[in-house]
Amino acid sequence: MLAAHADRERAVDVLRAGYGEGRLEKGEFDQRVARAYAARTVGELALLVADLPMGPVPQPGPAPVVPRTFLPAPRPRTNxxxxxxxxxxxxxxxxxxxxxxxxxxxxxxxxxxxxxxxxxxxxxxxxxxxxxxxxxxxxxxxxxxxxxxxxxxx
Missing domain, CATH: 1.20.58 (Methane Monooxygenase Hydroxylase; Chain G, domain 1)
Structure with missing residues (x-):
């Protein structure tokens, strides 16, 4: 599948995080970023970040549901x-x-x-x-x- 600009940016974000954690040297980081921007497929991007633990940036999920036990009791209607x-x-x-x-x-x-x-x-x-x-x-x-x-x- 062809890579979109957003896919490339996600891969570069993973590379930046790996470089910031000290997992990549400056030269290797620069090479991988250049290859990420030149990549044509999603598979090529996956190979660039496969050895880094962060992986793709997770999408925010729905807000956690508060159990009814901890919600305030509804006030009764006033007569x-x-x-x-x-x-x-x-x-x-x-x-x-x-x-x-x-x-x-x-x-x-x-x-x-x-x-x-x-x-x-x-x-x-x-x-x-x-x-x-x-x-x-x-x-x-x-x-x-x-x-x-x-x-x-x-």
Missing amino acids: GKAVGAAVCGLLCVPTFGLTGLPAVILGHAARSEIQRSGEGGDGLAMTGLVLGWLSTAGWALVLTLVLVVGITVG
Whole structure:
């Protein structure tokens, strides 16, 4: 088979490596490089590098596969209702408790779904529940006080 320019360059690279390791003298190296550039077939190139241990330059292989044992565990998906519960719970203050009841409902629904499906977001659901119940309790206290004051004054 006829040698390509890339084949000649690979053979010269092997010769350079052999010369760099001290396996070839300067004169022999120069002769072999000249013969490599004059070679017409791949067989002639193979004879020039046959006594050198390096051989053809290896091609890079595919990246090694990492065993699943050492890969990080995939994070579970966050429950959407848990996110909604947390948002409603946080919005209780600027909305004067208007989002407290939706926070409680979404929080309870999210916690039951999380237990059933194994999704993430239990902390968000609990945040929504706590803030929602505090808002609901606060409004219940305010309404009770208004009722008591209304009855006593009335």
